[in-house]
Amino acid sequence: MAPATQFEVAQPPNDAISAVVFAPDAPRRLLVSSWDKNLYLYEVAEGGEEASLVKTYEHRAPVLDVCFGANQDEAFTAGMDRQVKRIDLATGEQTVLSKHSEPVRCVVYSAQHSLLISASWDSTLHIHNTSAPALPILTIPLPGKPHALAASPSKLVVAMTARLVHIYDLPTLSTALATQPPTPPQPWQQRESSLKFLTRAVSCMPSDAGYATSSIEGRVAVEWFEDSAASQARKYAFKCHRQAAPEDEGGGDVVYPVNALAFHPVYGTFASGGGDGTVALWDAEAKRRMRQYQRFPESVAALAFSGDGKYLAVGVCPGFETGMEDYTGEGRTKVFIRELGETEAKGKGSK
Amino acid sequence: MGKKKRGHPDVEDLLGRPWCYYCERDFEDLKLLISHQKAKHFKCDRCGKRLNTAGGLSVHMNQVHKENLTSVENALPNRQGLDIEIFGMEGVPEEIIQQHNQRIIQNFYTAQAERQAATGNPPRGLSGDQGPTKKIKYESPEELKKRLAEHRARVKAGGGIPAPAAAPVDGLSPAQGNPPFPPPQQAFPYPPPGVPAYPPAATGTYPPSVSPPPGGSFPPLPARPTVGGPTQPPGGAPPYFYNGAAATADELVANAARQGGGGGGGGGVRGDDIDQLIRMAEAGIKPARTGEEAREGGVQAEKKKKGSRMVYADTEVSPEERMAGLARYRWVGEGVVA
Structure with a gap:
């Protein structure tokens, strides 16, 4: 078996991490967005066990999310300054694509449909067609504040407050955007989250079959898109990222939020990262935990697999806990990259 | 309440499980045990071939690799011998079976007692409120001091150390549940001399078979502080234990x-x-x-709430929104968006 190694990225962000993402077609290129108002571009060295900082892109306000665009030199960011920006990673040129009336929480890019979707706390989605920038932006009102956004090849999953989950059909969005004047389409499906608490993260299966959500209450749910009874009966949820509290504190469990989810692009297994500083690999089909990695020094804030599934990037920084008046991720924020063994993330398949 | 039934098996179930002579692990069924033995104990470390018995492996090693097998791999120190032919549950010496059953029973009762102490639930098969009341964990400094003073006085007067408080009060006596197998007495002759085996599973965690007191007369109880209430006036009515x-x-x-x-x-x-x-x-x-019952219910609900503590518990506002509100990250640049 190929060795599994893990190393720390040099020159990590100076404050909390909001997202990590690998370029889909360049598995060594990593973007990290941070609350320190910068976007960081790293490159994992060929064959080596290190990753170095290539460039930083300064923003006006904390960067809340980042995603790659059509190629490895294009990226989009979601900003606390309410702007959705396109970043040319080669030149550093920044273009404002749209403005929300509240901070922008998430951005997601669908390469299949050349669509950029941004979700903001002003309870709207903005849909941009990046291949036809002249087209006006389509604004879709949402019934709640969005907290997580993810796209599969044909679907878009939006998780909001009050356990609302809307699933949009990307081709429908694409056609709605092209019609004049653009009319916001109805969601393809409206669901209530299987998790009782606030949704923390959403990630879609690369197979386009379903998605996983996680909540602040140490739980992950796996659901399928197909609306048949048989398919819906397959959905399940499980507890994770919990720790037994010491007896003298009354026992019971300390329940951590599950901050990050990421599906492996090749094997369809997925990783979850929690406030307890651990990352676990799960086999969604077999409903089994395959691995749990050694605890990281701080809460896991973000996770990403590289496009070829060879690397797993883990962004860690102090977790925000209830009642915190003051927060800083300064000096305690790190990015780890794990080079996975050949079969490390491969599930055994369902029994 | 549609509470899930806990997966705590009966003693019979536990005793019925096939187990491995070499490592004492138990299994769901015989097939699993046999495949375990082939994989863990009868596997050739030269070529990975899995044999059916230790003897088979020995012959294989001799003939194929020209080596002599001296001991069974992954076995407990006293179970490595090749002299006993084991296949599944076959060939296990009678006294070893006895020892194993003893251990299972002992572990079962220890675990049951611990569970009951931890949950305050009555033993299985007993209705509602017959079981032990929840152990009270909290004592204020004053109460502790008072207890210490009482203890000192007792030691001074009687010269003896009072009996451990836990046993009769908590009603953990396994006799209550009328189990089919009597729990072993405290000192039972296992492990055999010279055999380094399992630590005698937490000796004395359950009481040495206390028979229920006849006709409501309670065994002498050591002073146990009544939390939050006045102490029982001495003399007169027997202390009221709601049983x-x-x-x-x-x-x-x-x-x-x-x-x-x-x-x-x-x-x-x-x-x-x-x-x-x-x-x-x-x-x-x-x-x-x-x-x-209502009172107990209240206590349990409270405990449940205490049971798990969420690191982040706001169900409406996300951590990011909270962070966005901090002066450190707040965006003020544009004010009202044009």
Whole structure:
């Protein structure tokens, strides 16, 4: 078996991490967005066990999310300054694509449909067609504040407050955007989250079959898109990222939020990262935990697999806990990259 | 409440599980045990071939690799020998089976006692409130001091260390559940001399078979601080321990009398009149019990709440929104968006 190694990225962000993402077609290129108002571009060295900082892109306000665009030199960011920006990673040129009336929480890019979707706390989605920038932006009102956004090849999953989950059909969005004047389409499906608490993260299966959500209450749910009874009966949820509290504190469990989810692009297994500083690999089909990695020094804030599934990037920084008046991720924020063994993330398949 | 049934198996189930002579692990069924043995104990470390028995492996090593097998791999120190031919559960010496069963029973009762102590639930098969009441964990410094003083006085006076408080009070006596297998006595002759085996699983965690006291007379109880309430006045009525459903007619009478007696004479009122007794039983005991249950329910709900603590518990506002509100990250640049 190929060795599994893990190393720390040099020159990590100076404050909390909001997202990590690998370029889909360049598995060594990593973007990290941070609350320190910068976007960081790293490159994992060929064959080596290190990753170095290539460039930083300064923003006006904390960067809340980042995603790659059509190629490895294009990226989009979601900003606390309410702007959705396109970043040319080669030149550093920044273009404002749209403005929300509240901070922008998430951005997601669908390469299949050349669509950029941004979700903001002003309870709207903005849909941009990046291949036809002249087209006006389509604004879709949402019934709640969005907290997580993810796209599969044909679907878009939006998780909001009050356990609302809307699933949009990307081709429908694409056609709605092209019609004049653009009319916001109805969601393809409206669901209530299987998790009782606030949704923390959403990630879609690369197979386009379903998605996983996680909540602040140490739980992950796996659901399928197909609306048949048989398919819906397959959905399940499980507890994770919990720790037994010491007896003298009354026992019971300390329940951590599950901050990050990421599906492996090749094997369809997925990783979850929690406030307890651990990352676990799960086999969604077999409903089994395959691995749990050694605890990281701080809460896991973000996770990403590289496009070829060879690397797993883990962004860690102090977790925000209830009642915190003051927060800083300064000096305690790190990015780890794990080079996975050949079969490390491969599930055994369902029994 | 549609509470899930906990997966705590019976002793019979546990004893019925096939187990491995070499490592004492137990399995769901014989097939699994056999494949375990082939993989863990009868696998050739040269070529990975899995044999059926230790003897088979020995012959294989001899013939194929020209080596001599001296011991069984991954086995407990005293079980490495090649002299015993084991296949699944076949060939295990009778005394080893006895030892294993002893261990299983002991572990079962230890685990059960621990569970009961931890959850405050009654043993299985017993209804509602008969079981032990929840162990009270909290003692204020004053209470602790008082207890220490009492203890000192006792030691001074009696010269003896009082019996451990836990056993009779918590009602953990396994005799209550009428288990089919008597729990082993404290010191049982296992492990055999010279055999380094399992640590005797937490000796003495359950009481050495306490028989229920006949006719409601309670065993001498060490002073246990009553939390938040006044201490029992000495003398007069026996200390009132609500023990749920009365076990004997005598107790029922006594209970009824206590209930009916109100603040007055306590033990003095002995109901001779059956009608009165019935009335009391209806009017007095039942409400008392439901009250008790309600109180216990409250305590448990409280405990459940305490049971798990969420690191981030806001179900409406995300951590990011909270962070966005901090001065450090707040965006003020544009004010109102144009």
